[in-house]
Amino acid sequence: MTTEPKDPGGAVPDPSGQAQISAEQTDLDAIFAAARDLPEPSADLMARVLADAAAVQAERAEPQILPYASTGSAAPGFWAEIRTGLGGWLGLGGLAAAGLAGLALGVTLPAELDVLAGGQISAALGASDLSAAIGLEAVGFAIEVNEP
């Protein structure tokens, strides 16, 4: 859109043209005035507009109860929020499974290592000399094998 600075609007041309301009202006004003007298809106349009009004009033009348009714149960509890944040019950189940798996690894892995090495020693130490010797040999064998 052009932002032409405010101009005098043709109101001050040469004095000889004044009469014609003011005649045109009153003519234009008369046309504008005539344009104000449009026929009233049709009955059909009035009916459509009033039907819209009634529909809006009706839909406003019902939901107004909602905010009050829902405040009692709507606020989620602390745990509910945590649960939602972690992905619902399914997410929580996954989390629990992962925790258990970690615990299992922590418990079983050293035991297995013990079985491979120290477990045999501790078992052998509690048994007979022979078996202790075998055990020690086994350990020695194991160490030899493991050395590069």
Next chain:
Amino acid sequence: MATQSEHTTQRGAAPLSGVSDDQLMVLFARGDNAAAQLLTERLLPRVLRHARRVLGRQEDAEDVAQEAMLRLWRAASDWQSDGPARPATWLYRVTANLAIDRLRRTGRAVGLDEVDEPEDPARSVESAMIQADRLSALDAALARLPERQRQAVVLRHIEGLSNPDVATALDISVEAVESLTARGRRKIAELLAGQKEALGYDD
């Protein structure tokens, strides 16, 4: 206040006649259908006239007027009766924007061809038709103006709004309103003068 509650209980159009548009909006939001009736009687003619002059076609104008009124109804629940916007000014603004949307959507932002056909020139000699011819000439001239100029001229000169009210309705400065209306007016005068000659030649 006492009169207002009296009005809500009486439920008739007549007792509400002295109530302002703002107060009617509040009553409307409370479910008063007499308020809807009165607001429609007061505002719909203006909205329709505004839309009719800007759009040029009666059926387009009726659609836009209905939509503008629907937005007014929806705005009622949040209406602040002591707020700065008057329902009438607010509606002019909404109507102006809806009309521009419609003009752009239909590709009729500027153009003479799509406007209602002027009355048959042969009948223009009949005095009864002179007024209608002048109005269709005005519509044709308005249709030739850029949208903002057209809106400003319609609101200022036909609807009779003050410059500050036009500025509010169109979301522009008062200086811009003065500039738009001056240029628009001059352009219409030129177009009407040209059309007068054309009609004389039995165009």
